[in-house]
Amino acid sequence: MSKNNKLSQLYLVVVFLVLYAPILYLMYYSFNSAGTMHGFEGFTLEWYDEVFHDTRLLIIVLNTVVIALFSSAISTILGVVGALAIDRVRRSKPRNALLAMNNVLIVSPDVIIGASFLIFFTMIGIKLGFVSVLLSHIAFSVPIVVLMVLPKLQEMSPTLLDAARDLGASGWGVVTKVVIPFIRPGIFAGFFMALTYSLDDFAVTFFVTGNGFSTLSVEIYSRARHGISPSINALSTLIFLFTMILVVGYYFLTRRGNRRPEWGVQQP
Template structure:
């Protein structure tokens, strides 16, 4: 009986948490279809605000800028992050390994405002013009630690006997990396890529510091528009971004499921 009560209370708690988290999002989505143009009373269904989003040329350019930055940053940070995770995993000295892990975690635990201000000072001293390059470099920098943390558990999970067996069979260092290690840690690599992509798309604080005149991303643009007053165009844009995030999550889930089936079939054989 006690277990059942605990189970019920835990379920109620989870339901409450999900309501708190998702109620504002659904409230925003609901009024993105409001004909009245406000968030107080729903007068009728309309696609007007979504049409405005796609008819706004400047906004479409900003969307393209955001996607290009996110895809480039996540791809580059995934490559660097995988190399970093491999270096941390196979370093022999424990003290060096702990030091590398600590350095990797600095950007994750540091406040975004501090990171953004630091990058702003760095780019100013280096004479780098604020814009595409500054945003891309800063996004790569804070995405790398995320990729490392996604890939490391898969590397630690992998048995050293797999590598030893490959070497005993005459595999070169490149063969071991490309045919044994990378296929094994593929789920971690995809997880790192999608997490980096999400972080890059969502980031505001760091991006706010390193964007220049004439260049912007969606997070900064939404913030600047929201300060000017309530516009249901923001609701429509936010709804589209929410569904895009859901598609990313579903894509990641399907990739993981496919990888799990492939591994299962390999074990059966």
């Protein structure tokens, strides 16, 4: 093994240690019977039991998951439609203008986006709560889906569409039977990215959350302001493990999909 390879591997190890050390520290003290973040006295599952018996927290977790699923599903549909529309624009200036408008919500600071949504919802009379959070999550998730789907559309050869039309496929048939199957990896990537952003978002949600409705990120922030509790560590550990399960599951799904033979090509 060359010296450069050893240095690169050492660099990766250091990077992963920096990234995961705080998470491992948090997970370690979620089992601390002392109830503090220092001085581990003994192993206990008391804080996990407290999480599962906290009815309000469980309702907030359900709210967060429902918001994430609904917003990611709706934004995926809108994002696919938007990507198809942008892909049909052939002139460079209008196309670049549409892409720039799509990227505004991605590059803008979350605080600015959250304050803008707060003012907008107040002006048009939308009550802050489930609807306001859902609409704001859809709004900042759609551009992400567009960016995931658009490269797959650009990879698709125009001759594939011409062949489908020559075989008698209608416009809707071309979209549903040729385009959608081809860009399916981009659609799944966009959905999972939107789901991740929705579950993780705090700044925008903090502005548009009303009384009686909250999400997990806002609730953790509110509880952390009154002092770090091991129950927060336990909750964060469960979320991290759930996220890892999703990532591993997505990895195996994509790996299984890549092993499938292409149309008209038989595996030896």
